[in-house]
Amino acid sequence: MAKVAPRTLSGFMELLPAAQIKMEKMMETLRRSYSVYGFTPLDTPVIESAEVLLAKGGGETEKQIYRFSKGDSDLALRFDLTVPLAKYVAANYSNLSFPFRRYQIGKVYRGERAQRGRFREFYQADIDIIGDGKLDIINEAEIPAIIYRTFSELGLKKFKIKVNNRKLLNGFYRLAGMSEKAADIMRCVDKLDKIGPIEVRRLLMDELHMFSHKADDVMDFMAISGTNAEVLAGLERYRGMDELFDEGLEEIRTVIKYLSDFGVPEENFVVDLSIARGLDYYTGTVYETEMTEHPEIGSICSGGRYDDLAGYYTDKVLPGVGISIGLTRLFYVLNEQGMLSDETVSAPADALVIPMTEELGSAISAATVLRDAGVRTQLYCEKKKFKAKMSYADKLSIPYVVLIGEDEIAEGVVAVKDMLSGRQQKLSPAAAAEFIKKNMDERALAAVIKE
Amino acid sequence: MAKVAPRTLSGFMELLPAAQIKMEKMMETLRRSYSVYGFTPLDTPVIESAEVLLAKGGGETEKQIYRFSKGDSDLALRFDLTVPLAKYVAANYSNLSFPFRRYQIGKVYRGERAQRGRFREFYQADIDIIGDGKLDIINEAEIPAIIYRTFSELGLKKFKIKVNNRKLLNGFYRLAGMSEKAADIMRCVDKLDKIGPIEVRRLLMDELHMFSHKADDVMDFMAISGTNAEVLAGLERYRGMDELFDEGLEEIRTVIKYLSDFGVPEENFVVDLSIARGLDYYTGTVYETEMTEHPEIGSICSGGRYDDLAGYYTDKVLPGVGISIGLTRLFYVLNEQGMLSDETVSAPADALVIPMTEELGSAISAATVLRDAGVRTQLYCEKKKFKAKMSYADKLSIPYVVLIGEDEIAEGVVAVKDMLSGRQQKLSPAAAAEFIKKNMDERALAAVIKE
Numbered sequence: 001m002a003k004v005a006p007r008t009l010s011g012f013m014e015l016l017p018a019a020q021i022k023m024e025k026m027m028e029t030l031r032r033s034y035s036v037y038g039f040t041p042l043d044t045p046v047i048e049s050a051e052v053l054l055a056k057g058g059g060e061t062e063k064q065i066y067r068f069s070k071g072d073s074d075l076a077l078r079f080d081l082t083v084p085l086a087k088y089v090a091a092n093y094s095n096l097s098f099p100f101r102r103y104q105i106g107k108v109y110r111g112e113r114a115q116r117g118r119f120r121e122f123y124q125a126d127i128d129i130i131g132d133g134k135l136d137i138i139n140e141a142e143i144p145a146i147i148y149r150t151f152s153e154l155g156l157k158k159f160k161i162k163v164n165n166r167k168l169l170n171g172f173y174r175l176a177g178m179s180e181k182a183a184d185i186m187r188c189v190d191k192l193d194k195i196g197p198i199e200v201r202r203l204l205m206d207e208l209h210m211f212s213h214k215a216d217d218v219m220d221f222m223a224i225s226g227t228n229a230e231v232l233a234g235l236e237r238y239r240g241m242d243e244l245f246d247e248g249l250e251e252i253r254t255v256i257k258y259l260s261d262f263g264v265p266e267e268n269f270v271v272d273l274s275i276a277r278g279l280d281y282y283t284g285t286v287y288e289t290e291m292t293e294h295p296e297i298g299s300i301c302s303g304g305r306y307d308d309l310a311g312y313y314t315d316k317v318l319p320g321v322g323i324s325i326g327l328t329r330l331f332y333v334l335n336e337q338g339m340l341s342d343e344t345v346s347a348p349a350d351a352l353v354i355p356m357t358e359e360l361g362s363a364i365s366a367a368t369v370l371r372d373a374g375v376r377t378q379l380y381c382e383k384k385k386f387k388a389k390m391s392y393a394d395k396l397s398i399p400y401v402v403l404i405g406e407d408e409i410a411e412g413v414v415a416v417k418d419m420l421s422g423r424q425q426k427l428s429p430a431a432a433a434e435f436i437k438k439n440m441d442e443r444a445l446a447a448v449i450k451e
Numbered sequence: 452m453a454k455v456a457p458r459t460l461s462g463f464m465e466l467l468p469a470a471q472i473k474m475e476k477m478m479e480t481l482r483r484s485y486s487v488y489g490f491t492p493l494d495t496p497v498i499e500s501a502e503v504l505l506a507k508g509g510g511e512t513e514k515q516i517y518r519f520s521k522g523d524s525d526l527a528l529r530f531d532l533t534v535p536l537a538k539y540v541a542a543n544y545s546n547l548s549f550p551f552r553r554y555q556i557g558k559v560y561r562g563e564r565a566q567r568g569r570f571r572e573f574y575q576a577d578i579d580i581i582g583d584g585k586l587d588i589i590n591e592a593e594i595p596a597i598i599y600r601t602f603s604e605l606g607l608k609k610f611k612i613k614v615n616n617r618k619l620l621n622g623f624y625r626l627a628g629m630s631e632k633a634a635d636i637m638r639c640v641d642k643l644d645k646i647g648p649i650e651v652r653r654l655l656m657d658e659l660h661m662f663s664h665k666a667d668d669v670m671d672f673m674a675i676s677g678t679n680a681e682v683l684a685g686l687e688r689y690r691g692m693d694e695l696f697d698e699g700l701e702e703i704r705t706v707i708k709y710l711s712d713f714g715v716p717e718e719n720f721v722v723d724l725s726i727a728r729g730l731d732y733y734t735g736t737v738y739e740t741e742m743t744e745h746p747e748i749g750s751i752c753s754g755g756r757y758d759d760l761a762g763y764y765t766d767k768v769l770p771g772v773g774i775s776i777g778l779t780r781l782f783y784v785l786n787e788q789g790m791l792s793d794e795t796v797s798a799p800a801d802a803l804v805i806p807m808t809e810e811l812g813s814a815i816s817a818a819t820v821l822r823d824a825g826v827r828t829q830l831y832c833e834k835k836k837f838k839a840k841m842s843y844a845d846k847l848s849i850p851y852v853v854l855i856g857e858d859e860i861a862e863g864v865v866a867v868k869d870m871l872s873g874r875q876q877k878l879s880p881a882a883a884a885e886f887i888k889k890n891m892d893e894r895a896l897a898a899v900i901k902e
Binding site: 003004005006007008009012013014015016017020021023024035036037038039040041042043044045046047048049051052055066068069070071073075086087088090091092095096097099101102107109111120121131134135136138139142149258261262263310312313314315348349352360361364365368371374375376377378379380381382383392395396 | 766
């Protein structure tokens with residue numbers, strides 16, 4: 001029979017079991033963390049009508065989208081989780097209670113040029129809080145608190161949530177008479193981290209043809225930094241000249257105050273006036289999250305406040321605030337950096353039960369006792385040599401082997417071998433279950449990321 | 452601005468939050484149950500190369516498949532989880548340890564004609580055990596044990612796992628000299644449940660042109676029923692005439708014996724000689740699962756033993772056994788039948804914290820204490836009347852409201868209101884967290900299905 005080569009498309013992540021278990025643990029941590037803040041899970045279709053998905057229109061998105069026909073239908077695969085959320089909220093408006101807080105962890109599709117570390121199918125893990133007509137500023141402080149808890153529970157320590165406010169920026173550019181050029185300026189300023197202030201200033205003058213004193217105004221503003229208190233003091237100097245700026249200043253002051261109430265340490269949080277987020281629709285607080293020792297990776301969690309989630313579907317005004325983690329890319333990067341903890345259990349089972357007799361009744365009973373106690377148990381009954389069976393447990397890093405021979409059957413016990421220490425002890429099946437469960441529960445506390 | 456109607460495609464399930472939470476709980480139960488048997492989670496791409504996905508070739512599948520081009524690539528969406536598994540095992544053969552036990556819960560796509568209760572995008576929840584060259588018969592007994600535990604944990608009580616063996620069938624048809632017609636006969640016999648034995652006998656004679664005594668032979672065989680012991684006794688009468696039949700008889704005898712070792716009650720398990728499973732590739736034990744009070748729904752969990760998982764990709768002989776639950780359809784049917792339990796928590800949060808003062812510090816701290824204890828907590832700070840806030844908790848069925856006014860702040864307590872009983876008590880934030888967590892943990896024990 002002619003064979004077809006069993007290949008996986010490039011740009012599509014497919015993990016071996018041990019890595020997949022770590023990925024599952026990351027997703028489980030995200031689900032738990034998002035749930036604890038009262039977000040409801042959502043699951044929208046991967047395929048939508050192209051008309052619905054592209055209602056907002058254009059740009060890069062349209063080029064990258066997977067779009068195709070089936071029968072008479074013009075279909076497309078979702079390229080993010082925000083447009084499906086907008087559709088969902090607009091369509092189910094009367095059945096939802098606002099603020100509507102949802103999380104969604106799901107695959108999205110972008111036909112980008114394939115290159116290492118770039119994915120065409122990837123998970124996004126999003127949270128959004130949607131208001132009906134209005135939404136209190138406290139939600140803009142709660143979002144970084146959620147980011148902080150989520151990354152902390154994943155085991156990440158060295159990260160900084162960078163916060164800015166679009167009203168501050170738009171207000172500043174207006175009072176500096178640079179409103180028309182604001183978008184271009186923000187694009188240049190966005191490179192501050194990469195190329196430094198001297199080069200950014202040069203770009204402003206050479207490419208945007210700004211006078212040097214205007215470029216200096218921008219650079220002076222962007223140079224405001226330090227502790228939160230110092231940044232706020234620096235911003236105070238611009239107060240009273242532009243209404244929008246003043247509004248932004250009040251907002252960022254409020255966000256900073258609440259953040260400390262939420263218990264986010266100042267070392268994980270910084271006001272950074274250079275971040276703007278490309279998307280037009282952010283209107284208030286914006287966020288980026290940087291791994292402090294790996295700034296080259298870029299933001300691992302971004303988002304912000306917007307005033308109009310679903311204007312292309314409905315007349316209802318639906319302001320919101322949300323963030324997104326590019327989970328597939330984050331996992332890829334952590335793996336590349338060797339930052340996935342070896343302490344995380346990566347075995348498919350906690351215990352491998354190996355019967356040493358022809359009669360399997362006792363082994364089956366013991367496995368059932370273990371499983372009833374929640375121990376992930378595999379029964380190994382293939383006809384192989386003992387050495388091969390132990391090597392199977394070893395290869396899969398299964399932490400405990402449970403041996404059941406004639407002696408054990410006669411005594412009503414099982415022999416539990418700790419594969420790491422080599423230590424072996426005889427226990428009743430119930431005691432073995434308790435012993436293994438307790439040890440595995442302790443191991444389950446290990447965070448998936450080590451830093 | 453012209454609006455696009457925010458619609459979801461027909462044949463694509465999209466649930467409101469309360470229902471989605473129940474669906475999530477079903478998936479969580481499946482993940483836990485499958486994990487406890489030592490299956491490793493797998494996540495393969497939704498998009499594959501069409502050549503890879505259709506390697507096995509044709510039939511109904513090819514008509515229903517979502518297939519499209521992107522650039523030069525001929526792509527398709529997976530229509531089941533078995534072909535991707537075959538690809539995965541063939542591609543990663545040297546990196547896997549056998550038996551390879553995996554579960555996968557994922558969306559698959561079939562462009563069927565849309566009708567009520569039929570889905571074009573639906574979840575399958577599969578488990579398979581793949582051997583390298585051979586695979587012990589005990590795995591064929593463990594599979595129904597897993598089905599039994601899984602459905603029991605979901606809360607289902609009235610179900611029967613029907614088991615048959617293809618070797619018994621093929622052996623019988625051979626010894627009866629009906630091998631060429633076997634497939635057609637099985638198709639007729641498959642209707643036994645629906646149209647009864649008289650009509651099936653008529654079909655065999657009218658449509659397959661069988662002599663009446665031959666049809667009687669078939670009907671006699673299919674009439675073997677009763678307890679497991681009675682069925683085995685009935686089958687004994689055919690022993691010694693066909694090697695394949697005898698092999699099948701030994702296998703089903705072994706499976707029945709082990710099943711009782713695994714603790715599966717006889718009331719949830721029956722040998723049913725009329726089931727065959729359409730797919731050609733099953734070669735040994737086959738399974739169907741019927742809700743005994745809803746036979747009209749058909750099988751909710753099916754599968755079987757096969758000898759050659761991935762012959763179209765590799766020369767390696769990879770026998771296996773597996774089952775699949777059509778999760779989206781099962782959820783739809785349970786919902787239609789009113790079988791989803793109201794006791795399952797369907798609220799996005801366990802507690803709604805409502806600050807009654809302008810100053811939010813105490814409310815934020817209390818919310819943090821609750822969240823640290825694992826209580827799913829929403830902080831409600833929108834500027835609304837008190838009545839509107841309580842009505843929000845009510846609409847979302849949030850079980851506890853935590854009120855924090857000036858008195859509570861002064862006393863260092865919070866007022867916890869049980870929304871069901873109306874009872875209100877003052878507790879320290881830590882005590883409130885413990886109280887709510889304990890109650891919610893108890894409620895979490897409720898199975899998602901009530902029967």
